[in-house]
Amino acid sequence: MLYFEDIEVGEADAFGRYEVTREEVIEFARRYDPQPFHLSDEAAAQTHFGRIAASGWHSCSMTMAMIVARGKERPQAALGAAGIDELRWLKPVYPGDVLRVDTQVLDKRASVRRPGIGSLRTQVTTYNQKGEPVLRMIAATLIRCRPAADHTEGQ
Amino acid sequence: MLYFEDIEVGEADAFGRYEVTREEVIEFARRYDPQPFHLSDEAAAQTHFGRIAASGWHSCSMTMAMIVARGKERPQAALGAAGIDELRWLKPVYPGDVLRVDTQVLDKRASVRRPGIGSLRTQVTTYNQKGEPVLRMIAATLIRCRPAADHTEGQ
Numbered sequence: 001m002l003y004f005e006d007i008e009v010g011e012a013d014a015f016g017r018y019e020v021t022r023e024e025v026i027e028f029a030r031r032y033d034p035q036p037f038h039l040s041d042e043a044a045a046q047t048h049f050g051r052i053a054a055s056g057w058h059s060c061s062m063t064m065a066m067i068v069a070r071g072k073e074r075p076q077a078a079l080g081a082a083g084i085d086e087l088r089w090l091k092p093v094y095p096g097d098v099l100r101v102d103t104q105v106l107d108k109r110a111s112v113r114r115p116g117i118g119s120l121r122t123q124v125t126t127y128n129q130k131g132e133p134v135l136r137m138i139a140a141t142l143i144r145c146r147p148a149a150d151h152t153e154g155q
Numbered sequence: 156m157l158y159f160e161d162i163e164v165g166e167a168d169a170f171g172r173y174e175v176t177r178e179e180v181i182e183f184a185r186r187y188d189p190q191p192f193h194l195s196d197e198a199a200a201q202t203h204f205g206r207i208a209a210s211g212w213h214s215c216s217m218t219m220a221m222i223v224a225r226g227k228e229r230p231q232a233a234l235g236a237a238g239i240d241e242l243r244w245l246k247p248v249y250p251g252d253v254l255r256v257d258t259q260v261l262d263k264r265a266s267v268r269r270p271g272i273g274s275l276r277t278q279v280t281t282y283n284q285k286g287e288p289v290l291r292m293i294a295a296t297l298i299r300c301r302p303a304a305d306h307t308e309g310q
Contacts, residue, residue, distance in 0.1 A: 032216035034223055037235065047234060056236055057219050061187035061212045068189055079202060080192065081211055083243040089236065 002076040003146035004108065004118030012104045015073075016066030020054060022095035028058040053092035059099075059135050060087070063126045066101045077144035079117065087137040091128070098129040106138065116145050157231045158301035159263065159273030167259045170228075171221030175209060177250035183213040208247035214254075214290050215242070218281045221256045232299035234272065242292040246283070253284040261293065271300050 029038035033055035036043030041051045054062075071078060093099070106121040119142055126135040184193035188210035191198030196206045209217075226233060248254070261276040274297055281290040 028216075032220045032223075034220075035226075035233070035235070049235075055216075055219070057212065057216045061183075061210075061216065064210070064212050065187045065189075068187075071190075078190070080190070080204075081244065083241070084239065085242070086238070086240060087242060088238040 002074065002143075004077070004110065004120075004143045005146050007076075007105055007108055007120060007143065009105050009107055012102065013070065013074075014100070014102045015070040016099065016101040018062045018066055018099040020062065020093055020095055020097045020099060022052065025052060025054045025058065025095050028061070029055050033057060049092050051094060053094055056089040056135075059089065059093045059126065060137075062093075062099055063101055063124065063135060066099070066126075067103075067124070070101075079142040079144060082119065082140045082142060085121075085138040085140070087135075089135055091132050091134045093128065093134050097134075099126050099134070101126050110145070111142075118143050118145055157229065159232070159265065159275075159298045160301050162231075162260055162263055162275060162298070164260050164262055167257065168225065168229075169255070169257045170225040171218075171254065171256040173217045173221055173254040175217065175248055175250055175252045175254060177207065180207060180209045180213065180250050183216070184210050188212060204247050206249060208249055211244040211290075214244065214248045214281065215292075217248075217254055218256055218279065218290060221254070221281075222258075222279070225256075234297035234299060237274065237295045237297060240276075240293040240295070242290070244290055246287050246289045248283065248289050252289075254281050254289070256281050265300070266297075273298050273300055 026039060037047045037049045037053060038055050044050060044052050102125045104123045106123055108118060108120050111117045111119060119140060122139050124137050124139055125133050128134050181194060192202045192204045192208060193210050199205060199207050257280045259278045261278055263273060263275050266272045266274060274295060277294050279292050279294055280288050283289050
């Protein structure tokens, strides 16, 4: 289990493979973002999307699925996210795309108000199969510090 | 149809009613954010959530569902979102919560590079049934300007 003390600023990771299907794009959009350009190629053809494209929230959710799967391979004492800054949908995500993720830790800070907890700011970039960045964001997440009893195991 | 010219800075709106169910919280989390505190009350009891709570991306998606439904009542020439700033998950969203949304237009700007398109920055706040803000973000969205032929119809 990786704790706050184990995370190094600048540390990068690359992972994930998410195949975007037309069925899933439409299912997500029907429920959460039923704008015409997420539901129909005809409607999307009249916009800059050109053809049916995933909801931006769906792209975030698929990115999260890859992040959580990575966390199971490389467990962290994660306590969830406080927020996101500078979320940008850089390119449309289309059915047939295969997504992957790069992360880099930008900074870390021990909580003054909450001893035993630290926060990380991590830049997350999602790419399609052509290597084009489709989504970028900075995630502020909380992570537990190493429990006192474990200090001797430390680095 | 509301175009860029019809939107006034400072303009506020309040809408939506989304009942958060346990089934939907778990279904979303299983697919996109299978962290234990989104899937099980027992695991959530060991965190600050206390009991099963919705994925932050699910809260964003439910918020989007209310925004799109509002857009159908009050159609805008919307072209999607470029990005989000300062997204903050302020309080957990729990099964049984009933969400609603407030929006306020912070500023608007005609695109220099793309004539005929404008951008809006809108603060979006999602509240639970106790009136507590659970999510806040600033959405940067694109909207078409009124087509030239419609100018005489004015605002």
